Amino acid sequence: MKLVLFDIDGTLLWTDGAGRRAMEGALHEVFGRGGDPAYRYDGKTDRQITREQMRSAGFDDAFISARIDDTLAAYTRRLDAELERDALASRLCLGVLPLLDAVEAHEHATMGLLTGNIEYGARRKLRAVGVEFTRFTVNAFGSDHEHRQELPAVAQRRAQEVLGMPIDGSQIIIIGDTPSDIHCGRSLGVRAIGVATGRYSVSELAEHNPAAVFATLEDTDAVLAAILGA
Numbered sequence: 494m495k496l497v498l499f500d501i502d503g504t505l506l507w508t509d510g511a512g513r514r515a516m517e518g519a520l521h522e523v524f525g526r527g528g529d530p531a532y533r534y535d536g537k538t539d540r541q542i543t544r545e546q547m548r549s550a551g552f553d554d555a556f557i558s559a560r561i562d563d564t565l566a567a568y569t570r571r572l573d574a575e576l577e578r579d580a581l582a583s584r585l586c587l588g589v590l591p592l593l594d595a596v597e598a599h600e601h602a603t604m605g606l607l608t609g610n611i612e613y614g615a616r617r618k619l620r621a622v623g624v625e626f627t628r629f630t631v632n633a634f635g636s637d638h639e640h641r642q643e644l645p646a647v648a649q650r651r652a653q654e655v656l657g658m659p660i661d662g663s664q665i666i667i668i669g670d671t672p673s674d675i676h677c678g679r680s681l682g683v684r685a686i687g688v689a690t691g692r693y694s695v696s697e698l699a700e701h702n703p704a705a706v707f708a709t710l711e712d713t714d715a716v717l718a719a720i721l722g723a
Contacts, residue, residue, distance in 0.1 A: 494601055494602070494603060494656065494658065494660065494664060495599075495601060495602045495603070495664055495665075495666055495720060495721060496602075496603050496605065496631060496648065496649075496652050496660055496664055496665045496666070497596050497602050497603065497604050497605070497666050497668065497720055498605045498606060498607035498631075498632075498633070498645075498648055498665065498666065498667045498668070499593075499604070499605070499606055499607070499608075499629075499668050499669075500606075500607060500608055500609075500667070500668065500669035500670060500671070500674050501606065501608040501610055501615055501618055501619070502534075502535065502608070502609075502610070502618070502670075502691070503535060503586070503669075503670035503671070503690055503691025503692065504586065504668060504669050504670045504674075504688055504690065504691065505585065505586060505589050505619075505622075505624070506583060506584065506585050506586060506589070506618060506619070506621075506622045506624075507583065507584055507586065508575075508576065508582065508583045508618055508621060509579070509582035509583065509584075511572060511575035511576050511579075511582070511583070511618075511621075512534070512572060512575075512610075512614065512618070513534055514571070514575050515568050515571035515572040515574075515575050516534070516539070516542060516543075516568050516571075518567070518568075518571045519564050519565070519567035519568040519571055520543065520546060520547065520564060522564075522567045522571075523560050523563050523564045523567055524547055524550065524552065524560065524564070526547070526550040527546070527550075528545075528546030528547065528549055528550050529546065529549045529550075532545070532546055532549070533692075535670070535671050535673075535691055535692055536609070536641065536671035536672065536673030536674065537609050537641070537673070538609035538610075538635030538638070538639055538640065538641055538644075539565060539568065539609060539610060539611045539614065539635045539636070540561055540565070540611075540635055540636070540638075540639040541609070541635070541639050541640065541641070542609075543557065543561050543564050543565070544557050544558075544561070544639065565611055565636075568611075568614070569611075569613045569614065569617075572613075572614055572617055572618075573617065576617060576618070576621045580621070583618070583621040583622050584622060585622045585624070586688075586690040586709065586710065587690065587709040587710060587711045588709050588710035588711035588712070588713060588716070589624075589710055590624075591713045592710045592713050592716055592717070593624070593628060595713050595717050596717065596720065597628060599717070599721075601721070602720070602721070603630050603631060603652065603655075603656060604628065604629055604630060604631075605629045605630055605631035605632045605633075605648060605652070606629045606632040606633070606634070607632070607633045607644050607645065607648055607667055607669075607674075607677075608632075608633075608634055608635065609634075609635040609641055610634060610635050611634055611635050611636035612632075612634045612636050613636075614635075615632070615634055630655060631648055631651050631652040631655055631656075632648065632651070633645070633647040633648040633651070641673050641677045642676070642677045642678075642680070644677060645662070645665060645667065645677055645678035645681050645683050646681060648665065649662065649665060649681065652665075661682065662678065662681030662682035662683045663682045663683075663684070665678060665681070665683040665684070666683070666684050666685070666686060666704070666720050667683055667684070667685045667686070668685070668686045668688060668710075668716075668720075669685065669686075669687065669688070670687065670688050670689065670690055670691030670692070670693060670698075671691060671692075671693060671698075672693065672697075672698070672701045674687070675687055675698065675701040675702075675703045676701060684703075684704040685703045685704060686703055686704055686705045686706065686707070686716070686719055686720065687699070687701070687703040687705070687706035687707070688706070688707050688708075688709065688710055689706070689707070689708050689709070690708075690709055690710070695707070695708055704719065704722075705719035707719075
């Protein structure tokens, strides 16, 4: 059995900056400041983004921790508004639906999500592009842990509970568009497949030695072969 975990932003879909705008608005609402405008969100969890941005704004960790939940509540409200303001701005990345169909149909694969989004954000972004959240059986979110490298173990534990069988790290494949996706599960022996539909090129992702790397997910047969061979 392979546990195939997809990142969301830059891998499955783009929301044309809706998530960033929602988070910056939430930070202003709760802390009165928005953080560094040059800060990179990709590869980070929502809780990590909040902490690192507000550290850079001069707040200490205790003050930030006391306000993270309020920040994420404000973020969810603002994310809804951003996605509803321009319903046509969100889009699937190339090749996503045929690949999801292929993985879902394979008898030796279970499909899930591994994303820095809090669970509500993941559900809401998928809904914006017409993908049913229920297609993903085993998931790990940024609301489960602040640090992305902890999420593969969360997914592994949940998979074992759901499937009723042991799942070794070598049976897990993460598909994502950032070096963080490639590295986050290596302590468990997890394999990663990079896809250059985010802000990193094929060559930049290849420098991190994923099991495979693709420009897009359009070649369903090749990507599925890489998943099953990983």
